Each structure stands twice: as structure tokens, then as C-alpha cells.
Amino acid sequence: MMASVHVAVGITTATLLEKSKKKRLLTVSFILNVLLHGVLDLLPHSHPINSYLDIAIALLLFSLIFFTDKKYRKLFALCYVGSILPDIIDLGIFRVLPVGNFKIFPWHFKAVFDLLDRTYSSGFVNMAANIIVILTCITIFLIIKLKQHHAENSASHN
Numbered sequence: 098m099m100a101s102v103h104v105a106v107g108i109t110t111a112t113l114l115e116k117s118k119k120k121r122l123l124t125v126s127f128i129l130n131v132l133l134h135g136v137l138d139l140l141p142h143s144h145p146i147n148s149y150l151d152i153a154i155a156l157l158l159f160s161l162i163f164f165t166d167k168k169y170r171k172l173f174a175l176c177y178v179g180s181i182l183p184d185i186i187d188l189g190i191f192r193v194l195p196v197g198n199f200k201i202f203p204w205h206f207k208a209v210f211d212l213l214d215r216t217y218s219s220g221f222v223n224m225a226a227n228i229i230v231i232l233t234c235i236t237i238f239l240i241i242k243l244k245q246h247h248a249e250n251s252a253s254h255n
């Protein structure tokens with residue numbers, strides 16, 4: 098799955114978790130995002146844009162942290178990092194280290210990859226899936242932020 102899709106999902110979960118009263122929220126959110134990465138990698142998907150553009154979009158999405166209240170920025174950053182960490186390790190660090198095909202995260206194992214390749218047809222559906230996931234995430238993120246902004250504004254007018 099593309100890096101930009103992973104981080105789009107990551108920052109959306111951060112937004113959804115802001116009001117959570119869960120104990121150890123930061124740790125839970127981080128782990129949740131690492132696992133969500135796996136779920137996304139198992140869905141049908143393709144890489145319709147080149148990886149430099151993908152990484153650029155992923156990095157650009159981090160700027161949405163400035164739309165996030167200061168007290169939730171640590172949550173945002175942890176969700177962002179958690180959402181992309183498996184790729185940073187398995188597809189980034191391990192690619193430059195002399196570890197052969199070694200991977201930590203099972204959804205990156207070659208056997209899993211080959212199985213998915215046989216299972217899913219490639220092409221338009223997969224590309225559309227990427228775009229739909231990114232747009233859905235950004236839409237959810239913006240709706241929540243606009244609602245918060247609206248709530249703050251009406252509170253300050255009262």
C-alpha cells in the first residue's frame with residue numbers, strides 16, 4: 098500500500114482518538130496504527146504513482162498537524178509514525194542493510210505478497226481503492242476539524 102494512504106489513515110485515526118479517555122492512549126494509538134498498516138497492506142491495492150511522489154505526499158500530509166490542537170499533536174505524530182513505521186523498517190532500513198529479504202512484519206513476507214498478487218486482480222479497481230481511501234480519510238479529518246473550529250467559535254461568541 099502507498100505511504101500516502103497509510104499516513105492518511107494514521108492521521109485520521111489520531112483525529113478520531115482525540116476525545117478518547119483510554120488509558121495509555123498514546124501507546125495504544127501507536128500500536129493500533131502499526132496493526133492498521135497490516136490490514137491496509139492486505140487489502141487490494143496498487144501503486145499508481147511513483148514512490149517519490151508518494152513519499153512527498155505522505156510528508157506533506159504531516160503538515161495537517163498544524164490544524165491540530167497543540168495538546169493533540171503528540172497523538173497526531175505517534176499515529177503518523179505508527180502508520181508508516183512497518184514500511185520504514187521493512188522497505189526502507191532493511192533495503193539498505195545487508196539483511197537479504199528479511200522482514201519483521203508478516204504482511205511484508207514474500208509468501209504473503211505472492212498470495213495476494215494471485216488473489217487480487219490489478220488495475221483500475223486497485224487504483225480507485227487507493228484514491229477512495231485517501232479522499233475518505235482527508236474528508237473525515239477535515240469534517241472533524243471544521244466541526245471543532247465551529248464549536249470553538251460558537252463557544253467564544255457566548
Ligand SMILES: [Zn+2]
Pocket residue numbers: 098134138183184205
Ligand atoms: Zn507496508
